[in-house]
Amino acid sequence: MFASLPSTLSSLLQTSTLEDHEQILSECSKTLKSNGSDIGTQHVKVVALLKLDRYEDAVKFIEETAGLKNKVELEYAYALYKTGRLKEAAELAATIKGRGAQHVEAQARYRLEDSAIPSELYKRLRSQKLDSEQYDLRVNQGAIDAQAQWLGLADAQSIRRVGREDLEAFETAYNAACGSIGRGEYGQAEVLLKRAKELCKHSDDLTDQQKADELLPISVQQLFVLLCLGKMAEAENLAGEINAADASDLSTRRIGQNNVLLASSVFNPFLAHKAFHETPKIPPNDRLFSYQSIPLESNRITIDLQTFKFDGIASSTSKTTKGSTSPSISPDVLLASYFNAAAHAKTETGKPAIRKILPLLAKRPNDIGLIITLVQLYVVSGDTTSAVELVETLFKRLEMSVAEGERDIRFNPMLVSLMISLYQVRGQKDHVKQELAKAAVHWRTKSSAPMSLLTAAGVSLLESQSEEDAKLASDIFTKLREQQPNDKATIAGYVASHAQDDEAVVGADADKLTGTAELIRNIDIDLLENTGIPQSSNALTIAQLGRTRKRGAPAGGNLKPKRIRKSRLPKDYDESKKPDPERWLPMRDRSYYRPPKGKKKGKRGGGSDDRTQGGAVDESLNVDAKPGAAAVVTASAGGANKKKKGKGKK
Structure with a gap:
């Protein structure tokens, strides 16, 4: 094995153990100084760097050494994966044969949130039935299934429910709990997380430090579930036991700190802002998934809003919104639009907020996030009509677009659901059917x-x-x-x-x-027929007490017409004529009423017919007052109305 290596390095490798990577690296560096083109020594150095977790150095050494990439493809792909260059790692691993390359590609695709490919890769690996890997493959498959449910990509028919094998180890129980969270089954997730904790605490394969490292993310996830279930007292108690600073990876530390802040019963936005930003920046190789990063970014900007950093939020979010000139439903663009509008509203709600945000719509008419924000404000203000008109205007612009992507956005399920909800609020059932029909015509030919x-x-x-x-x-x-x-x-x-x-x-x-x-096997048809039409509780009570005042119909079924007293009929009543349908209205409110002609109009102020010609003038008419002027009257102590004399007049 070592025949082709330099004698110094060969003897070193023969006498070393797997823990001597620093020593191996040192000897490799010395050897390469004298013979820098030795491929074997270069390969050993790359492996030593990987064993020492010096992935950046490994990538740099491979890329700077001529001809080495083609010799250490698997090691290069793994180093790319560990440094966060996931797409490059996945593409390179896909070109390499062997189980190792398939593992690297599956892990890289998983981090890229492409759950379909790694699932297929793991099925292929499991079919080879290598006993030493079966458990790890099952754990990884569980993580991929949970991720697919988080992302909403899992087919409802293919979702595997929790089984007995999921409760045998804390890793599988934890992954099953994550899958339950992705489906919104928080009660089941709570039970599974408790099970995962117990299994981890009593594991004989882990040291105390390893148990602590594994228990922390389980507790952080458990805290999230308790918050979703509204168990605030339990959540606050658990938050007191979590020290997020102990997390070995920064992503878990950031999520843990966020959940602990949410569980606090006393929330001070300024202290929360300080605590939220204490975690260092997460490196690329430990970056969060989208379903983690988006809520965290939302919480970060929310805290900034609560600490009145309006100008900073408006400036930072405008960079994202300006960068997206065409309509977009990307989560990061929508999030930026929401908070950009909130920053311009400056804690205002309802109509005042609408007045401040509407000018932005003139500048960004295709900003879907901005339009959705305005729709919500209109609905809260009770102006559903304006909300409908706003969405319909957007739809017309998108329908006129020649870009296929924009037409897909027009019939995106989120926007279609929004339009249907608005129509349902207004009771426009026909519009709902038309909208669904349009969406069906658009999508039925697309894969x-x-x-x-x-x-x-x-x-x-x-x-x-x-x-x-x-x-x-x-x-x-x-x-x-x-x-x-x-x-x-x-x-x-x-x-x-x-x-x-x-x-x-x-x-x-x-x-x-x-x-x-089968559907009706538990229905007693005879009982339904005998029971008849359900009656209200009040009617049943009256019937039971025998206090009904209505007379039953005669046994023969011949009903006598009810006799009406003549005193209740009008004098000119004629049975052959149809009664006037408007007879219950006052005469002047009936449709055929016309006032009599020749009758003089009412007298002004109750005066004589001569008005003011030769008669006394009624000063209360104030004929000299300007039109529209209000007469100010003060009340005297005696209750009579008198004009207040001007100063100095007698």
């Missing part, structure tokens, strides 16, 4: 169509009586059935939309649905 949106559109179109809508619903459920053949909701929609077209095909699919007999 990346959002399934939930197509399902909602299909269900809405099935309720329509139009043949065109029925045909569109049929096409939608045909596409959904191809992509989700085992989804019962999809099958039900397909059966309903094809019921009159092809009975043979529909029959095969109908068998997959729960039968009617």
Whole structure:
């Protein structure tokens, strides 16, 4: 093995142990000074640098040494991964054969939040059945599944529920808990995290220091779950036990510090601002995932708003919004838009905030985050009409665009849901159906169509009586059935939309649905018939007490007409004539009322018919006053109204 190496390095490697990496590195450096082109020594130096966690030095040495990249491809890919150059690492590892390269690519893709590729890689690795790796592969697969659920990329049919094997080790229990959090099942996550803690504390394979390192992120995650469940007292007690500064990696330290601040019952924004920024900047090789970084960035700017740093927020967020000239629904751009609007509002809400934010819309008419902020303010202020007009104007601009990406944004599920919600508030059911139909027409031919949106559109179109809508619903459920053949909701929609077209095909699919007999097996039909129409509790009480004042119908069923007394009828009553429908209204309020002609108008002020010609003038009319002038009257002690004389007049 060492025959081709220099004698000094060969003897060193033969007598050294795996813990002598510093000594190996030193000897390699000495040897390369005399023979810098020795490939074997260069390779050993790279491995020694990796063993010493000096990944930056390893990358630098490989890139500066001519011809070394092609000789140490796997080591180079691993070093790139550890220094945060994830895309380069994944692309390089994909070109290398062997299990090691597949592990590196899977880890890099996982950090890049591309869960589909690493999942496939781990399935391939597990199929090779190498016993020493099976447990690690199962743990890593659990982490990838949890990530897919966090990102909302997991297919509902493929999600694996928690099993007995997940409760056997703290790593698998922790990953299962993260998956439960991704699905919003916080109660189950709380139970799993407690289980993970117990397994970690009683593990015989870990030292006390290793247990402490593993327990800290579990506690931080547990604190998050308690906050989501609203168990503030338990959360505050747990926060007192967490020392985020003890975390070995800065990402866990930052998240832990954030959760501890949220659990505090006494919140001082200025102290929170100081504590939040105590954590050093996270290095690229330990960067947060998007579902971690976005909430943390939101919390950071929120604290800045609470400490009145409006100008700084407006300046920093405007860089992001200006950099995105076309409409964007990227999370970081939307977040910048929200907080840019909040900074300009300066703690104002409602209509005052709208007045301060509207000028920004003239400068950034395609800023979707800004439009959503204004929509929310309009709705809170009770002006749903303006909110609808704002979104409809945006949709018209996007529909007129020739860019395909902007048309996809127009029918993005988030914006479609927003429009539908506004229509529902206003009771515009037809507009809801039209919006869903438009979205379905746009997405039904695309491979990346959002399934939930197509399902909602299909269900809405099935309720329509139009043949065109029925045909569109049929096409939608045909596409959904191809992509989700085992989804019962999809099958039900397909059966309903094809019921009159092809009975043979529909029959095969109908068998997959729960039968009617099974659905009604617990329903007592005789009891329903005997019970009849449900009555209110008040009516039932009266019936039980026998206090009803209504007379029952005669047994024969012949009802006698009710006799009306003549004294209650008008004098000119005629049974053959139809009663006046407006007879209950006062005469002057009826539609056919016309005032009599020739009658003089009412007298002004109750005076004589001669008005002021020769008669006494009523001074209270104040005929000399200017039009629109208000008469000021003061009340005397006796209660009579008198004019106040001007000063000096008698």
